[in-house]
Amino acid sequence: MSIRNVGIVYRKELREALRDRRTVIASVVVPLLLFPLLSVGFGAVITSIIGKTKEESPKIMILGGEDSPGVVASLKATPKIEIVTAAANWKDLVINKDVPAVIEIPPGFDKAVADQKELDVTIYNYSGDLKSEIAAGKVDKTLKSYRDDVVKNRLQARNLPVSVLKPFEVKQQNIAPPEKSGGALFFGGFIAYIVVFLCFNGGMHPAIDLTAGEKERGTMETILSSPVSRAHLVFGKFLLVLTTALATAALSVISMGISFAIANSLHSAPVQAGGDGMSMHIGVGAALSVFIMAIPLAVLFSSVLLTIASFAKSYKEAQSYIMPMMFIVIIPAIAAMLPGVDLTPKLALVPILNVSLLCKELVIGTYHWNFIAIIFTSTCAYAAFALFLAVKMFQRESVLFRS
Amino acid sequence: MIEARGLSKRFQDKKRGEIRAVDNVSFSAKPGQIYGLLGANGAGKTTTLRMLATILEPTDGTAVVYGHDVIEQPEKVRASVGFLSTATALYPRLTSQELVEYFGRLNGLDEPTLKKRVDYIFDRLDMNEFRDRRCDKLSTGMKQKTSIARTLVHDPPVMIFDEPTLGLDIMTARSIITFIRECRDRGKTVIFSTHVMSEVEKLCDVIGIIQSGKLLAEGSLAQLREQCGEQDLEEIFVKLVAPLYSTTEAL
Numbered sequence: 304m305s306i307r308n309v310g311i312v313y314r315k316e317l318r319e320a321l322r323d324r325r326t327v328i329a330s331v332v333v334p335l336l337l338f339p340l341l342s343v344g345f346g347a348v349i350t351s352i353i354g355k356t357k358e359e360s361p362k363i364m365i366l367g368g369e370d371s372p373g374v375v376a377s378l379k380a381t382p383k384i385e386i387v388t389a390a391a392n393w394k395d396l397v398i399n400k401d402v403p404a405v406i407e408i409p410p411g412f413d414k415a416v417a418d419q420k421e422l423d424v425t426i427y428n429y430s431g432d433l434k435s436e437i438a439a440g441k442v443d444k445t446l447k448s449y450r451d452d453v454v455k456n457r458l459q460a461r462n463l464p465v466s467v468l469k470p471f472e473v474k475q476q477n478i479a480p481p482e483k484s485g486g487a488l489f490f491g492g493f494i495a496y497i498v499v500f501l502c503f504n505g506g507m508h509p510a511i512d513l514t515a516g517e518k519e520r521g522t523m524e525t526i527l528s529s530p531v532s533r534a535h536l537v538f539g540k541f542l543l544v545l546t547t548a549l550a551t552a553a554l555s556v557i558s559m560g561i562s563f564a565i566a567n568s569l570h571s572a573p574v575q576a577g578g579d580g581m582s583m584h585i586g587v588g589a590a591l592s593v594f595i596m597a598i599p600l601a602v603l604f605s606s607v608l609l610t611i612a613s614f615a616k617s618y619k620e621a622q623s624y625i626m627p628m629m630f631i632v633i634i635p636a637i638a639a640m641l642p643g644v645d646l647t648p649k650l651a652l653v654p655i656l657n658v659s660l661l662c663k664e665l666v667i668g669t670y671h672w673n674f675i676a677i678i679f680t681s682t683c684a685y686a687a688f689a690l691f692l693a694v695k696m697f698q699r700e701s702v703l704f705r706s
Numbered sequence: 707m708i709e710a711r712g713l714s715k716r717f718q719d720k721k722r723g724e725i726r727a728v729d730n731v732s733f734s735a736k737p738g739q740i741y742g743l744l745g746a747n748g749a750g751k752t753t754t755l756r757m758l759a760t761i762l763e764p765t766d767g768t769a770v771v772y773g774h775d776v777i778e779q780p781e782k783v784r785a786s787v788g789f790l791s792t793a794t795a796l797y798p799r800l801t802s803q804e805l806v807e808y809f810g811r812l813n814g815l816d817e818p819t820l821k822k823r824v825d826y827i828f829d830r831l832d833m834n835e836f837r838d839r840r841c842d843k844l845s846t847g848m849k850q851k852t853s854i855a856r857t858l859v860h861d862p863p864v865m866i867f868d869e870p871t872l873g874l875d876i877m878t879a880r881s882i883i884t885f886i887r888e889c890r891d892r893g894k895t896v897i898f899s900t901h902v903m904s905e906v907e908k909l910c911d912v913i914g915i916i917q918s919g920k921l922l923a924e925g926s927l928a929q930l931r932e933q934c935g936e937q938d939l940e941e942i943f944v945k946l947v948a949p950l951y952s953t954t955e956a957l
Contacts, residue, residue, distance in 0.1 A: 322799040521795030528789035
């Protein structure tokens with residue numbers, strides 16, 4: 304009778320949830336659309352913007368240089384730039400993004416170079432503006448190449464080899480597997496963040512609808528007058544919230560895997576996550592591991608959401624309680640993305656942060672079984688306690704009939 | 707059969723302190739009878755009926771409903787009761803039939819019995835036209851019929867009605883009154899709360915007058931007339947209630 308009643312409540316709640324547009328959007332549509340948009344769409348847009356900007360010929364203004372035809376000629380020979388006439392209001396032009404970069408050549412530059420005197424050439428740009436930085440980069444490259452030529456000529460004049468300036472080279476060599484280093488670590492943290500966020504978001508609406516929503520619509524008294532016990536009622540409702548949270552997490556991971564695979568095959572240069580040539584991909588094993596670790600987290604979220612939402616009198620009141628919760632959930636997930644934050648025995652006990660850090664490791668294929676055991680057990684324990692609270696909350700008349 | 711024995715319910719209010727919503731109320735209602743609980747707003751009618759339906763737990767005292775104690779066996783009590791009030795709304799995203807079936811299943815009916823029972827009720831209440839329509843698309847009358855079907859699906863021996871006609875139009879209210887009478891005629895124990903005198907006069911075999919959580923008088927209409935020396939029920943009510951009725955409470 305008891306398990307049968309939990310099943311009856313669950314099936315009814317599932318039927319209602321599938322007919323509820325808000326639940327379907329949050330649990331199915333958002334995860335299915337978010338990743339294709341993020342990877343294929345966003346990636347394509349970024350690649351196209353960067354590519355287009357690099358292909359453009361930015362306007363470069365040269366201040367001075369009338370007495371230094373050598374350097375000016377070398378600048379004019381730079382491919383894909385357009386030299387514009389100097390203007391007195393050049394600062395305004397840079398600030399207003401009309402001219403992306405301005406070069407100031409000091410008076411008597413060519414002569415000073417010939418006399419081997421030290422002097423500065425200044426490039427003025429708009430820091431943070433993509434076009435300005437690319438333009439400044441182009442002229443910087445030309446000027447440095449011009450300087451190298453000057454150095455080479457000076458060395459040749461003294462019959463010295465170029466190597467005299469570089470007695471030895473210093474190189475850094477990454478020996479970690481590329482799929483487990485650099486951008487991969489960031490990507491792992493990003494996936495954990497997305498799974499945590501969507502898992503919470505997926506359960507949020509049903510949890511409110513099934514508790515505060517019922518109070519508001521007046522169906523709470525109807526269901527309480529039926530023979531189903533309050534514990535079974537909470538379990539039935541909890542299972543539905545868990546289903547939506549897990550469905551959201553599962554669809555996110557699947558959608559993410561497929562989207563990144565498509566994105567990587569579409570772009571000749573893979574979408575960069577950390578800037579070191581690592582392509583974003585998630586294997587079946589990693590996706591499955593992330594999903595398994597998301598289960599106790601979803602149980603924890605579902606129970607906490609039900610407990611908080613059941614206290615509220617109305618949908619809006621429940622939202623106002625749960626929205627701040629969103630930050631509590633997101634902050635540890637963001638913290639897990641930060642470089643240098645790694646799993647330690649203490650952090651393995653911090654809810655949400657532990658699963659986020661573990662997911663980061665799982666995505667890159669690292670399995671620390673001790674941590675997996677600690678995190679799975681501790682999250683299950685937190686989840687069980689939260690579920691116990693949800694049942695207790697539902698048994699309190701002061702909560703159910705709060706006015 | 708319903709037997710309330712010293713039922714009491716106290717609530718804690720932050721501003722007003724302890725509130726005695728129901729204070730030591732005892733009465734009994736028999737099968738084939740309608741017991742009417744008559745009282746003003748805030749008199750304690752809803753709290754009393756919610757305790758009988760085990761939605762609220764008594765602070766003191768108890769009640770036995772169809773042989774089951776409300777504190778010891780609340781689930782058995784609920785399985786014996788059909789509870790209807792204007793506060794018992796319907797699930798908007800379920801159809802009329804799905805809703806009735808849901809409550810039938812929760813009341814332990816197996817699928818073949820449930821199907822027969824649902825078909826019978828839908829025929830009997832003339833609900834076939836809208837059985838597949840979602841509850842949020844039903845008219846007030848259709849909603850009321852669906853609520854009645856919900857309370858009847860497990861054919862409970864005890865019916866509890868908490869101000870079932872509140873806010874309804876005359877025709878819908880009349881159909882509810884007819885339904886309550888039919889319940890009595892089929893031998894069910896019926897308890898019914900209202901503040902409408904005419905409904906009590908028309909329906910009730912026994913009347914209990916409640917104010918400030920206390921049951922002030924009980925008996926048939928004839929007995930109350932004799933006890934108070936008044937013919938009109940409204941006069942009887944005012945005579946009994948006036949000493950306890952404060953303007954502040956009314957407001």
